[in-house]
Amino acid sequence: xxxxxxxxxxxxxxxxxxxxxxxxxxxxxxxxxxxxxxxxxxxxxxxxxxxxxxxxxxxxxxxxxxxxxxxxxxxxxxxxxxxxxxxxxxxxxxxxxxxxxxxxxxxxxxxxxxxxxxxxxxxxxxxxxxxxxxxxxxxxxxxxxxxxxxxxxxxxxxxxxxxxxxxxxxxxxxxxxxxxxxxxxxxxxxxxxxxxxxxxxxxxxxxxxxxxxxxxx
Amino acid sequence: xxxxxxxxxxxxxxxxxxxxxxxxxxxxxxxxxxxxxxxxxxxxxxxxxxxxxxxxxxxxxxxxxxxxxxxxxxxxxxxxxxxxxxxxxxxxxx
Numbered sequence: 001x002x003x004x005x006x007x008x009x010x011x012x013x014x015x016x017x018x019x020x021x022x023x024x025x026x027x028x029x030x031x032x033x034x035x036x037x038x039x040x041x042x043x044x045x046x047x048x049x050x051x052x053x054x055x056x057x058x059x060x061x062x063x064x065x066x067x068x069x070x071x072x073x074x075x076x077x078x079x080x081x082x083x084x085x086x087x088x089x090x091x092x093x094x095x096x097x098x099x100x101x102x103x104x105x106x107x108x109x110x111x112x113x114x115x116x117x118x119x120x121x122x123x124x125x126x127x128x129x130x131x132x133x134x135x136x137x138x139x140x141x142x143x144x145x146x147x148x149x150x151x152x153x154x155x156x157x158x159x160x161x162x163x164x165x166x167x168x169x170x171x172x173x174x175x176x177x178x179x180x181x182x183x184x185x186x187x188x189x190x191x192x193x194x195x196x197x198x199x200x201x202x203x204x205x206x207x208x209x210x211x212x213x214x215x216x217x
Numbered sequence: 218x219x220x221x222x223x224x225x226x227x228x229x230x231x232x233x234x235x236x237x238x239x240x241x242x243x244x245x246x247x248x249x250x251x252x253x254x255x256x257x258x259x260x261x262x263x264x265x266x267x268x269x270x271x272x273x274x275x276x277x278x279x280x281x282x283x284x285x286x287x288x289x290x291x292x293x294x295x296x297x298x299x300x301x302x303x304x305x306x307x308x309x310x311x
Contacts, residue, residue: 007235007267044247072250076234079245079252083236204236204243207252 004037009085021093030168042163063117068106075207096128101203104192109181117178122170127193133165136188143187147176223273227266227307262297
C-alpha cells in the first residue's frame with residue numbers, strides 16, 4: 001500500500017508486491033492505488049470539499065465540468081500529493097523519468113448537466129503520468145475512465161470507492177476519456193499529472209501564499 | 218511573550234501538513250491554509266520538535282552538531298518556535 005499521511009507518505013508494499021505492480025502497469029498501462037490517503041486526512045479534505053463552491057470549466061474542445069472554486073483548498077490538496085517518497089515509488093513502479101511535481105484539480109461531473117469528456121492524450125506540458133482519486137462517498141454510475149492504446153479496444157476502469165485512485169500512463173499512442181455520469185449521483189475526483197518539471201521545491205513555493213514564501217529566519 | 222522553558226516540549230498539531238524535500242521542509246495548515254517553506258535552521262528545529270526533544274535538548278543537540286554561539290542559537294530557536302506556534306503548526310505538550 002501507498003498511504004499519504006499528514007506528515008509524509010508511507011509505502012508498505014513488499015518487494016514482490018512492487019514487482020507485481022510494475023508488471024501490471026507494463027501490461028495494462030494503469031494500476032489501482034486503493035486507500036491512497038489515510039482515512040482521517042481523507043475525511044478532513046472531503047468535508048472541506050463538500051463545504052466549497054464550484055465553478056464551470058470548459059476544456060477547449062475536450063469537455064465541460066465544474067471545478068472547485070476554492071484555490072487555497074486545491075493548493076492544500078496539491079500540497080499533500082507533492083511528496084518525494086510518493087514520487088520515488090511511482091517512478092519505481094512505472095519506470096518513468098524523474099518526477100518533479102504533481103499538479104491537479106478537483107472536478108465534478110453532474111449527471112444531466114451537460115458535463116462530458118472526450119478522447120484526449122494529456123501529453124505535453126512536461127506531463128508524465130495521470131492520476132485520478134475518487135472523492136465521492138456515494139458510488140456513481142458511468143463516469144468510467146476509458147484508456148485506449150492505438151486502435152485497441154478501450155480498457156474500462158471504474159473507480160467508485162471513496163479514496164481509491166487510478167494511476168495511468170500518458171503517451172502519444174494512448175488516449176483516454178471519462179464517460180458521461182448517469183443516474184443521480186455526481187462524480188467528484190481529484191485528478192492531475194505527475195510532471196517532470198517544475199521540481200518539488202519550486203512547486204511547493206508556488207503553492208505557498210504570496211508574501212509567505214520567504215524562508216523564516 | 219513566550220510561555221515555555223528549557224524543559225518544555227512541543228508537538229505537531231493535528232491540522233499540520235508537512236512535506237520534506239531533501240533537507241528542506243514545507244508546512245501547510247489545514248484550517249488557515251497558510252504555507253511555509255522552512256529555512257535550514259528552522260528545519261533543524263522542526264525536526265527536533267518531531268523527535269520529541271525539549272527545548273534544552275534541541276539547543277544542545279544543534280550546538281553539538283554546528284559551531285554556533287549559544288546565545289544566538291537560543292534566539293533563533295525562540296524565533297522559530299514563536300513562528301511555528303503562532304501559526305498553529307506546533308503546540309506545547311501539556
